[in-house]
Amino acid sequence: MTSQTDSIQPIASNIPRCLHRTPAGRRCRSRVSEPGMHFCERHTYLHTNLPATSDLAPQLLGDLIEIECAEDTRRILSKLFILLAQDRIPQKKAAVLTYILQQLLRSLAAIEREALLQAQEESSGFHVNLTGVPRPIRDKSSAGLPHEVGLA
Numbered sequence: 001m002t003s004q005t006d007s008i009q010p011i012a013s014n015i016p017r018c019l020h021r022t023p024a025g026r027r028c029r030s031r032v033s034e035p036g037m038h039f040c041e042r043h044t045y046l047h048t049n050l051p052a053t054s055d056l057a058p059q060l061l062g063d064l065i066e067i068e069c070a071e072d073t074r075r076i077l078s079k080l081f082i083l084l085a086q087d088r089i090p091q092k093k094a095a096v097l098t099y100i101l102q103q104l105l106r107s108l109a110a111i112e113r114e115a116l117l118q119a120q121e122e123s124s125g126f127h128v129n130l131t132g133v134p135r136p137i138r139d140k141s142s143a144g145l146p147h148e149v150g151l152a
Helices: 004-014 041-048 057-061 070-085 091-124
Strands: none
Touching: 057 070, 070 091
16 A cells, blocks of 8 residues: 555655755746746746846947936936836946946946045145245254354
């Protein structure tokens, strides 16, 4: 006489496991959703809707080679928003790109402040040129110190 678990085991082992792998390299333990499929119900959507992000650079950047002003950053952010709304770019990648653009925008503001300060210094006329000022004599033998001169 066979038990009920013995009869169920061969059927369950005939159904393949999901092929999804975690970032740590572990394989999903769920069974595939349908025979002939490679992923379980949870991972089927994830793997069928993966966008091809390798070809998004021309759409994001266009003819841009370098981000030089806030307008370039705004243009890229608007294109990034459109791609994210169309579900053509993963949210994590969009967040990373947004963070990088934020840092670039901050650095552009710092560069503009430095250029403004430099322009103000040049236009104010207040510039100290110390190239013709005589330097103090540091040699003890040639200059008399107050105690050597007899000023005690």
